[in-house]
Amino acid sequence: xxxxxxxxxxxxxxxxxxxxxxxxxxxxxxxxxxxxxxxxxxxxxxxxxxxxxxxxxxxxxxxxxxxxxxxxxxxxxxxxxxxxxxxxxxxxxxxxxxxxxxxxxxxxxxxxxxxxxxxxxxxxxxxxxxxxxxxxxxxxxxxxxxxxxxxxxxxxxxxxxxxxxxxxxxxxxxxxxxxxxxxxxxxxxxxxxxxxxxxxxxxxxxxxxxxxxxxxxxxxxxxxxxxxxxxxxxxxxxxxxxxxxxxxxxxxxxxxxxxxxxxxxxxxxxxxxxxxxxxxxxxxxxxxxxxxxxxxxxxxxxxxxxxxxxxxxxxxxxxxxxxxxxxxxxxxxxxxxxxxxxxxxxxxxxxxxxxxxxxxxxxxxxxxxxxxxxxxxxxxxxxxxxxxxxxxxxxxxxxxxxxxxxxxxxxxxxxxxxxxxxxxxxxxxxxxxxxxxxxxxxxxxxxxxxxxxxxxxxxxxxxxxxxxxxxxxxxxxxxxxxxxxxxxxxxx
Amino acid sequence: xxxxxxxxxxxxxxxxxxxxxxxxxxxxxxxxxxxxxxxxxxxxxxxxxxxxxxxxxxxxxxxxxxxxxxxxxxxxxxxxxxxxxxxxxxxxxxxxxxxxxxxxxxxxxxxxxxxxxxxxxxxxxxxxxxxxxxxxxxxxxxxxxxxxxxxxxxxxxxxxxxxxxxxxxxxxxxxxxxxxxxxxxxxxxxxxxxxxxxxxxxxxxxxxxxxxxxxxxxxxxxxxxxxxxxx
Numbered sequence: 010x011x012x013x014x015x016x017x018x019x020x021x022x023x024x025x026x027x028x029x030x031x032x033x034x035x036x037x038x039x040x041x042x043x044x045x046x047x048x049x050x051x052x053x054x055x056x057x058x059x060x061x062x063x064x065x066x067x068x069x070x071x072x073x074x075x076x077x078x079x080x081x082x083x084x085x086x087x088x089x090x091x092x093x094x095x096x097x098x099x100x101x102x103x104x105x106x107x108x109x110x111x112x113x114x115x116x117x118x119x120x121x122x123x124x125x126x127x128x129x130x131x132x133x134x135x136x137x138x139x140x141x142x143x144x145x146x147x148x149x150x151x152x153x154x155x156x157x158x159x160x161x162x163x164x165x166x167x168x169x170x171x172x173x174x175x176x177x178x179x180x181x182x183x184x185x186x187x188x189x190x191x192x193x194x195x196x197x198x199x200x201x202x203x204x205x206x207x208x209x210x211x212x213x214x215x216x217x218x219x220x221x222x223x224x225x226x227x228x229x230x231x232x233x234x235x236x237x238x239x240x241x242x243x244x245x246x247x248x249x250x251x252x253x254x255x256x257x258x259x260x261x262x263x264x265x266x267x268x269x270x271x272x273x274x275x276x277x278x279x280x281x282x283x284x285x286x287x288x289x290x291x292x293x294x295x296x297x298x299x300x301x302x303x304x305x306x307x308x309x310x311x312x313x314x315x316x317x318x319x320x321x322x323x324x325x326x327x328x329x330x331x332x333x334x335x336x337x338x339x340x341x342x343x344x345x346x347x348x349x350x351x352x353x354x355x356x357x358x359x360x361x362x363x364x365x366x367x368x369x370x371x372x373x374x375x376x377x378x379x380x381x382x383x384x385x386x387x388x389x390x391x392x393x394x395x396x397x398x399x400x401x402x403x404x405x406x407x408x409x410x411x412x413x414x415x416x417x418x419x420x421x422x423x424x425x426x427x428x429x430x431x432x433x434x435x436x437x438x439x440x441x442x443x444x445x446x447x448x449x450x451x452x453x454x455x456x457x458x459x460x461x462x463x464x465x466x467x468x469x470x471x472x473x474x475x476x477x478x479x480x481x482x483x484x485x486x487x488x489x490x491x492x493x494x495x496x497x498x499x500x501x
Numbered sequence: 502x503x504x505x506x507x508x509x510x511x512x513x514x515x516x517x518x519x520x521x522x523x524x525x526x527x528x529x530x531x532x533x534x535x536x537x538x539x540x541x542x543x544x545x546x547x548x549x550x551x552x553x554x555x556x557x558x559x560x561x562x563x564x565x566x567x568x569x570x571x572x573x574x575x576x577x578x579x580x581x582x583x584x585x586x587x588x589x590x591x592x593x594x595x596x597x598x599x600x601x602x603x604x605x606x607x608x609x610x611x612x613x614x615x616x617x618x619x620x621x622x623x624x625x626x627x628x629x630x631x632x633x634x635x636x637x638x639x640x641x642x643x644x645x646x647x648x649x650x651x652x653x654x655x656x657x658x659x660x661x662x663x664x665x666x667x668x669x670x671x672x673x674x675x676x677x678x679x680x681x682x683x684x685x686x687x688x689x690x691x692x693x694x695x696x697x698x699x700x701x702x703x704x705x706x707x708x709x710x711x712x713x714x715x716x717x718x719x720x721x722x723x724x725x726x727x728x729x730x731x732x
Binding site: 312315319323339341342343344346347350351354367375379380381384492493495496497498 | 586588589606608658659660663678685686690693694695696698699700702713714720722723
């Protein structure tokens with residue numbers, strides 16, 4: 010730990026220097042004291058010698074302090090106690106003085122040293138806590154394993170005294186492995202000094218390798234390092250769990266969608282199939298002699314239901330094209346009236362119970378659309394109107410060109426749709442009524458939306474007094490251009 | 502004709518073959534069938550039929566290639582019958598040799614009508630090509646450059662007449678946008694579908710009882726137009 014980062018790196022030299030400093034302090038004091046020797050009583054001198062002991066302990070630690078205590082004890086004995094310049098003591102009084110001095114000096118040194126160590130420990134704990142906090146808050150923001158590995162490598166290298174850190178995470182079933190490296194200057198060669206596993210309670214997530222600048226990690230450093238790696242492992246695990254949860258949510262949704270599709274499709278397919286099967290088997294039956302109108306009725310049923318099945322298959326195909334992005338409109342210049350009237354003609358029998366009003370201005374500009382897809386849009390909007398609007402009500406188709414393009418409206422007198430459903434009705438399988446009450450796959454409007462959006466337009470619905478209106482807009486330019494005015498050819 | 506017309510079916514789906522053979526035989530056609538493109542071409546060479554009904558999805562080759570191949574040496578009418586319903590496929594088939602296109606599933610009345618039109622058309626191309634084409638109360642006189650509606654002459658611009666004449670000369674056949682534009686305006690205008698929209702609109706106003714619900718100049722969605730002549 011770089012508590013005193015400027016301190017000389019070599020610990021042994023460092024220790025030696027500190028002891029040397031303690032010796033020098035005693036020497037300096039002894040030298041100084043020689044000048045005042047005659048004026049001072051031994052009791053005072055003893056007290057004065059406590060000072061360098063205290064100083065050494067405070068400045069250089071317990072060891073140099075104890076050394077200073079012994080040195081002071083010896084020096085005092087040597088220079089001040091009879092017989093002078095020997096380490097012998099004659100007077101009992103002096104012996105007591107010397108003994109007390111030694112005890113006081115050592116105890117003092119120890120007390121001060123402990124206090125100092127305690128303070129140093131507190132400071133290093135605080136520093137550790139700060140580094141941990143930094144790491145945790147950096148990891149908390151991350152959403153992918155690779156950046157977790159990188160942040161862990163960087164922070165480890167900054168915190169510990171090392172030249173290089175590498176973090177590798179294991180490949181999990183749907184997660185690629187990640188590797189990150191943080192280096193001080195050049196890439197380290199050789200084996201790492203230390204390898205630490207990234208483990209959580211449940212899983213082994215990877216490994217952290219570090220190349221130390223020199224020496225070994227202290228016990229506190231090892232403790233901090235393992236705290237670092239377990240934070241890293243937890244962050245990786247958190248990301249994997251979050252991802253797994255998201256995936257399972259998506260799967261669940263798509264499952265729901267699939268079963269909704271299957272329900273709807275099998276119901277929709279079986280209904281016409283039952284009608285066809287019933288009619289055909291009746292006609293083939295030998296026991297009944299059908300008369301002409303009855304036979305015609307059965308045959309008409311078969312034909313209508315076959316068309317219905319075909320429409321259904323077409324819808325499913327369109328939907329899958331829209332979903333896969335394969336729906337590419339072939340846009341050419343078209344007259345909206347041609348499309349609308351064409352659809353009206355094709356749907357004449359379905360529209361029998363309603364009153365269809367088409368009001369298109371004669372000067373409506375040509376619009377670049379895929380003819381067949383636009384037919385489909387009108388077919389679906391009209392089918393929807395027929396399904397939900399009461400018999401005998403009006404269905405109106407109007408269109409006008411404005412700044413936003415060609416704005417077309419299909420209005421019917423069906424019940425209002427709650428505001429919160431207005432957007433959702435264009436989503437697939439969305440129905441506001443229960444599935445069994447109205448036939449259809451729930452795909453019609455979403456196909457309209459897919460087609461209109463593929464044309465670069467917009468589709469939406471509004472409630473108006475006594476009416477429910479589908480709106481859609483289509484751009485009036487093709488690749489930024491308007492239609493060429495037709496070229497009149499020469500007579501000949 | 503003293504003999505029933507011969508139809509060659511090229512389709513690899515047994516259900517369709519079974520149904521069509523029964524129905525066509527009941528309608529007094531002689532029917533032969535092939536289940537691959539190769540076999541179909543070989544049979545068309547060996548015993549030239551009066552009409553070919555061709556599926557586009559064949560096990561050995563694409564139906565359009567079959568049509569192209571037959572078209573190299575024969576003018577026999579080809580009606581394409583396919584589940585492929587994209588306009589691109591229709592246009593490709595029509596532009597490369599097919600005379601008509603029907604999407605499966607189809608109504609049998611529709612198929613029989615198309616067969617009759619194709620056979621009549623091929624008789625005409627063999628010789629007695631009429632210059633008077635009737636469609637309801639409209640008569641197009643190709644030789645005299647004259648169009649009448651209920652006996653009264655309708656004034657058409659040169660472009661309108663050329664367009665109507667081309668459609669009428671190929672009455673009851675689907676003509677693709679590209680074919681019409683190239684024939685009437687010239688090759689450089691082949692993609693100006695907007696010309697057609699405008700001129701067909703003008704012709705409908707002059708000829709149709711209700712231009713919004715045309716009976717003569719019919720739109721083939723996404724493909725082209727068809728002039729519907731009276732039988």
